[in-house]
Amino acid sequence: LLSDEQIIRQVLKGDYEGYRELVQRHQGAIYCLAYRMLNRAEEAEDVVQEAFVRAYSNLSKFRDRARFAAWIRRIAVNLCLARLPREIPSEDVESMLDAGMSRDDLVQAEVILRMERGRVREAIAKLPADYRTAITLRYEEDMPYDKIADLLHEPVSRIQVRMHRAKKMLAQRLAVMLEDAV
Amino acid sequence: MQCKEVRDKLSRYADGEFGGRAAADIKHHLNECQACRSAAESLIALQSIVSDSLKERIPYPDLSSAVMSQLSAPKRSALKPTWAWAAAAAVLATVVILAYQWPTTSPPQAPARVVHMPPIQRQLAAKQHNARRQESAAAQSIHRKAAPPIVTRMASPAHKHFQQREAAKTERRTASVDNHLRISIDVVSVASANSDSGLRVVTTVESGGVLLTQVHQQEITKQEEPLSNAEEIERPPLEEGRGRFLSRPSSSGPVPNT
Numbered sequence: 001l002l003s004d005e006q007i008i009r010q011v012l013k014g015d016y017e018g019y020r021e022l023v024q025r026h027q028g029a030i031y032c033l034a035y036r037m038l039n040r041a042e043e044a045e046d047v048v049q050e051a052f053v054r055a056y057s058n059l060s061k062f063r064d065r066a067r068f069a070a071w072i073r074r075i076a077v078n079l080c081l082a083r084l085p086r087e088i089p090s091e092d093v094e095s096m097l098d099a100g101m102s103r104d105d106l107v108q109a110e111v112i113l114r115m116e117r118g119r120v121r122e123a124i125a126k127l128p129a130d131y132r133t134a135i136t137l138r139y140e141e142d143m144p145y146d147k148i149a150d151l152l153h154e155p156v157s158r159i160q161v162r163m164h165r166a167k168k169m170l171a172q173r174l175a176v177m178l179e180d181a182v
Numbered sequence: 183m184q185c186k187e188v189r190d191k192l193s194r195y196a197d198g199e200f201g202g203r204a205a206a207d208i209k210h211h212l213n214e215c216q217a218c219r220s221a222a223e224s225l226i227a228l229q230s231i232v233s234d235s236l237k238e239r240i241p242y243p244d245l246s247s248a249v250m251s252q253l254s255a256p257k258r259s260a261l262k263p264t265w266a267w268a269a270a271a272a273v274l275a276t277v278v279i280l281a282y283q284w285p286t287t288s289p290p291q292a293p294a295r296v297v298h299m300p301p302i303q304r305q306l307a308a309k310q311h312n313a314r315r316q317e318s319a320a321a322q323s324i325h326r327k328a329a330p331p332i333v334t335r336m337a338s339p340a341h342k343h344f345q346q347r348e349a350a351k352t353e354r355r356t357a358s359v360d361n362h363l364r365i366s367i368d369v370v371s372v373a374s375a376n377s378d379s380g381l382r383v384v385t386t387v388e389s390g391g392v393l394l395t396q397v398h399q400q401e402i403t404k405q406e407e408p409l410s411n412a413e414e415i416e417r418p419p420l421e422e423g424r425g426r427f428l429s430r431p432s433s434s435g436p437v438p439n440t
Contacts, residue, residue: 019253023246031242045245052249120235138197139229140236145199164193171228 004068012060019059023052026069030076036136037080039125047083051076073141077133077151084129123173131166134159183211188218196225 002010004025010018027048034044034051055062055072062071124135137143137151145163149156188211194200195208212219385397 016253017250020246020250023249024244027245027249028239028242031245032240035240035242036236045243048242048245049249049252052245053252056249056253117235117238120231121238124232124236135232136236139233145194145197160194160199163197167193167225167228170232171224174228174231 003066005065008059008062008065008068011056019052019056022068026072027052029069030072033073033136033140034076034080036121036124036140037077037129037133038083039132043083047076047079050079054079074151077137081133081152084133120174123170126173127166127169130162131169134162135166135170138163183207185211185215185218188212188215189221192218192222192225196222196229 002021004022007018007022011022030051031044031048034047035041038044038047051072054075055068062068064071124132127135133152134148137148138145143151145159146156149159152159188208191200191204191208195205200208212222386393
């Protein structure tokens with residue numbers, strides 16, 4: 001199995017069909033990322049196609065070829081951000097900061113929520129776009145705060161605050177969901 | 183470290199954002215403070231649930247063909263002008279080469295060239311021609327297989343009847359310049375009841391199976407018998423497989439004009 005770097009080298013030498021292998025290798029991760037951020041299948045498909053077409057156009061300029069996965073993800077995130085409306089959280093964030101779930105609640109919730117991942121994803125999908133993006137990049141893509149800040153062109157301090165508030169909001173919504181479930 | 187300071191940093195701590203001394207200080211506080219430890223465990227549990235739910239892959243469509251189709255379009259369009267210019271240059275070069283290597287070509291519907299001679303000179307010329315023709319009959323028969331070696335242009339308006347004649351024989355020569363460009367030359371011999379005859383030459387230039395240009399040439403001719411009021415023109419045979427004409431030693435020169 002050829003590495004991404006080897007495939008890119010072949011594509012740049014003229015093996016145009018080799019790029020199909022790269023697309024097939026990474027399209028699943030990019031689609032999931034785009035779908036989580038945008039909540040729409042059609043838009044996620046558009047982002048996947050646009051991201052790979054853009055990457056192909058700039059392939060000769062891409063130097064760090066071993067990190068194609070990170071590069072295509074960065075392109076996709078930027079495309080998603082351009083499509084996201086700049087939502088303002090409708091809920092009173094400050095009041096939610098004190099509405100976190102207790103430890104016992106969460107231990108109980110963990111068992112239930114692990115069986116209902118679809119509902120957790122639903123709760124994440126209903127977060128404001130900025131929060132959803134931060135949560136997705138951190139927990140789906142495993143990106144540290146400084147990388148998220150770099151990707152979103154924002155200071156790390158703002159990402160820290162956003163992550164904190166996003167978790168609180170999510171905890172509150174999961175608590176409500178659990179109450180309904182119980 | 184105070185509880186408020188720890189709580190402010192707890193989200194980042196749970197996400198592994200602190201290292202070294204800062205992480206050690208928070209960890210030390212959590213070991214001593216039950217409330218903060220409970221809050222940290224809650225956060226870690228939440229993050230674990232979120233991470234697990236997000237890591238679960240969702241079904242996705244195979245978009246590789248859609249992507250590849252978008253890549254090929256700009257590539258093809260980028261190459262198109264180059265190919266078009268190359269094809270145009272090849273056609274132009276071919277036409278120029280053919281024009282130079284085919285000395286008897288004439289534009290369609292062009293009137294035949296006529297040489298007027300006094301009757302006594304014509305008789306003399308005919309005798310000289312017949313003598314030469316008998317000497318070179320064997321050599322000429324070889325070239326007749328490729329194309330009629332000697333044609334005589336008529337002064338009469340017989341070319342007006344050219345299209346009414348039936349094709350008696352067609353010969354085709356084909357040459358391929360490269361994998362795409364293909365040149366075919368069809369030589370159609372025609373004959374009619376009144377012994378007039380002619381040649382129609384169709385030069386076809388194709389690229390990748392697409393017709394680029396086609397040049398039609400026709401000549402009104404009459405076989406050697408009888409030679410009168412005419413000028414001999416020698417037509418070299420086609421070279422097999424290359425689609426161009428070879429020069430060959432003259433076996434029967436032009437009829438002297440005196």
